[in-house]
Amino acid sequence: MAEQHWVEVDGLVLPRPVAGHPALELVNTFSGWDGSHASDYLATYDHLAVLAGELDLLPAGDVQRLRRAAHRQPEAAAAALERACTVRAVIRGAALDPSDGEAVAALTVATRSAATGVQLVPGHPARWHVQGISPDDLDRPSDAFAWAAADLVTRPEVARVRSCPGLGCGWVFLDTSGRRRWCSMQWCGNRAKVRAHAARTRTRP
Ligand SMILES: [Zn+2]
Known part of the structure; x- marks a missing residue:
């Protein structure tokens, strides 16, 4: 049986990581970027926090703490989730077209807020521990994703970011093989092969 394109973590359904970079995995919490069959994995703040933890952007203990804080403040959690969705679109724009000045400027703004509390961890090039001004700052997951995206967009590898042309998809990934x-x-x-085959069969006399 084919692999599902989601995984269950802590009882939550999240997209299976296929992008090759944590910032791009946030983009892939949404599918249907082409405007068809939209579906969104970021159903609750918990999904966002757990995803950041799964991708090693936040330590596990911090994820639990943020989830508890979100349950205490549902309105603030909803606002933080909305901000994450904005950051998600900003990351997609800047990563897919780093020559788009407006998209990169939007990411720069998101990164500035992330930089207020960033803590560098020597020896962990793939981890971003973003310490908010308060440890319960609900924007920490989106700050961590923005920070990770800034790292990607300023590297030459950004030229290898592609978007999947599948119908109702638009997931992004690093095309390391070319x-x-x-x-x-x-x-x-x-699915594309099956559709192409069906189209060929239909056009046969
Ligand atoms: Zn796809």
Whole structure:
């Protein structure tokens, strides 16, 4: 059986990581960037915090603490979730087209807020521990994602960011081989093959 494109973590359904970079995995919490079959994995603040923890952007203890804080302040959690959705779109724009000055400027603004409390951890190039002004600052997950995105966008590898052309997809990933076209051959690649085959069969006399 084909692999699902989601995983269950802590009882929450999250997208399976396929992007090759944590900032891009946030983008992939939404599918249907082409305007069709939209679906959003960021159902609650818990999803956002757990995803940041899963991707090693926040320590596990901090994720639990943020989730408790979010349950105490549902309105602030809803606002933080909305901000994360904005950051998600900003990251997608800047990563897919770093020559788009407006998109990069929007990411720069998001990074500034993340930088107020960043803590560098020597020896952990793949981890960003963003310490908010308060440890319960609900924007910490989106700050961590923005910080990770700033790292990606300022590296030459950003030229390898591609978006999946699958119908109702638009997931992004780092094309390290130079030949990757789909988020996953098993999902969008196969569906496209099946559609192309059906179209050929229909046009036969
Ligand atoms: Zn796809």
